[in-house]
Amino acid sequence: MNKDISIMMVDDDEKTLLGLSIILKTKGYTKQQILTDAEKVIPEIITNKPDIILLDLHMPNVCGLDLLSKIKKDFPEKIVIMITGDDTVDVAIKCTRLGASDYFVKPIDHERLFHVIENSIEEKNHKQELLEIQQHLLDNTVTQSAHFSNILTENTGMKKLFKYIEAIAQSNRPVLILGETGTGKELFAHAVHNVSNSTGNIVTVNAAGLDDTAFSDSLFGHKKGAFTGALQNREGLIKKAKNGSIFLDEIGDLKPQSQIKLLRLIQENTYYPLGSDISETNTARIITATHQNLEALISEGSFRNDLYFRLQIHTIKIPPLRERRDDIPVLTKFFLKRACEELGKESPAIPNELYDLFNNHLFLGNVRELEMLLYDAAIHTTGDTLSLDHIKRHLALTSSGDSAKAKEVWGDFVSMYELPTIKNSTNNLIDEALKRCDNNQKKASSILGITRQALNKRLSRRDEPSTS
Numbered sequence: 001m002n003k004d005i006s007i008m009m010v011d012d013d014e015k016t017l018l019g020l021s022i023i024l025k026t027k028g029y030t031k032q033q034i035l036t037d038a039e040k041v042i043p044e045i046i047t048n049k050p051d052i053i054l055l056d057l058h059m060p061n062v063c064g065l066d067l068l069s070k071i072k073k074d075f076p077e078k079i080v081i082m083i084t085g086d087d088t089v090d091v092a093i094k095c096t097r098l099g100a101s102d103y104f105v106k107p108i109d110h111e112r113l114f115h116v117i118e119n120s121i122e123e124k125n126h127k128q129e130l131l132e133i134q135q136h137l138l139d140n141t142v143t144q145s146a147h148f149s150n151i152l153t154e155n156t157g158m159k160k161l162f163k164y165i166e167a168i169a170q171s172n173r174p175v176l177i178l179g180e181t182g183t184g185k186e187l188f189a190h191a192v193h194n195v196s197n198s199t200g201n202i203v204t205v206n207a208a209g210l211d212d213t214a215f216s217d218s219l220f221g222h223k224k225g226a227f228t229g230a231l232q233n234r235e236g237l238i239k240k241a242k243n244g245s246i247f248l249d250e251i252g253d254l255k256p257q258s259q260i261k262l263l264r265l266i267q268e269n270t271y272y273p274l275g276s277d278i279s280e281t282n283t284a285r286i287i288t289a290t291h292q293n294l295e296a297l298i299s300e301g302s303f304r305n306d307l308y309f310r311l312q313i314h315t316i317k318i319p320p321l322r323e324r325r326d327d328i329p330v331l332t333k334f335f336l337k338r339a340c341e342e343l344g345k346e347s348p349a350i351p352n353e354l355y356d357l358f359n360n361h362l363f364l365g366n367v368r369e370l371e372m373l374l375y376d377a378a379i380h381t382t383g384d385t386l387s388l389d390h391i392k393r394h395l396a397l398t399s400s401g402d403s404a405k406a407k408e409v410w411g412d413f414v415s416m417y418e419l420p421t422i423k424n425s426t427n428n429l430i431d432e433a434l435k436r437c438d439n440n441q442k443k444a445s446s447i448l449g450i451t452r453q454a455l456n457k458r459l460s461r462r463d464e465p466s467t468s
């Protein structure tokens, strides 16, 4: 937590002020200003620019509520916490309505005060960051496109993600990358790291299969003798990622104890190597990724809600390949060319039929599946045109799995609150089929399992009112 903030304390009772000052100093808040004269508050805010003002409600000459209202009007960004001897709901409500962040009754509960100060600062920083991100997103152009050159895409949604990554580049908060397996989460993690222009390296830790000791040891390191077999000091990966990024992949598999340690690391920004009682400071940005649904894991009790809350502040959700089919041609050409170069072959011509096949496939393995399919096809191609035999076999083999997944992807009628009408369903199906075939009605009718004439008839009838 940042203790570099400045706090102004205003009370006509000097004793209360001194007591508060000492308590806040013990917590590390050393930038303080004490005022017993409420009339000086406004000029002192202008001169000293405090972040937080602890304001007594009852002072001579000045009404605390009026002063609160004036501060919030002239300096809306200031955090004002009210302090009073009155324990009445009415006053508390008035204070919060006028913009006070909280309201304390004397004697002050110090622990709650620290908590409120930390939360208010956190909230203020978060709002400021969101404002900067929004500002950045208003401008549509990606300014550091070189950092995204490994992520091939023609898709507008993906390009918006690049823009978002640029917008959060300077934030030191964690970044969570979500996406099905093979969507490119690792590529995105590297892009997040590169765009931030940090001086350190990106270091990857795969949380899958790591028990808590292995996780702590990898991340935090240990001191010689910390456990049997710890024959010498070992530097943790967080230290190796100094001033860079630590990429925690498969975060959904993190064990409960490790989740607590990660939460503490994020909250305090410090950690203890195993066997050491001297804390170290983390300077690496934390990037996490998972293909799992963390909210579902929270519901079943295997993932901590408070950790998720911290991790998800900047979330990048990569769409599956089936939701950005406009990326298939560019990726296909790229992977085929790369495979042929590796195999020392000339790149074969790509038959149009290939895209028809791909456009009807769910690609549950996403980009990785496409990459492997093309590598395999390149191996088995002997002529000038890409052989589709292996691809067709793969698609046929996986299509039974696809149909089970299709239900999950496109929704189960049982879970629908309101069923679509038959007419709407038919129209939607036709639109989707036409979209997948670039409006080629012959191909669309074949996907839909009807003749071209039948498709035509349905198209011409689509705007007629339903009769039954």
Ligand SMILES: Nc1ncnc2c1ncn2[C@@H]1O[C@H](COP(=O)(O)OP(=O)(O)OP(=O)(O)O)[C@@H](O)[C@H]1O
Pocket (backbone or CB within 6 Å): 150, 151, 152, 153, 179, 180, 181, 182, 183, 184, 185, 186, 187, 188, 290, 291, 331, 367, 368, 371
């Ligand atoms: N948009 C893209 N452009 C070029 N290559 C890509 C793209 N997306 C993914 N790839 C490639 O696809 C493969 C899988 O990507 P990556 O390993 O980043 O996926 P992932 O989401 O981390 O998968 P997993 O969850 O299984 O770890 C890699 O070889 C990667 O280079």
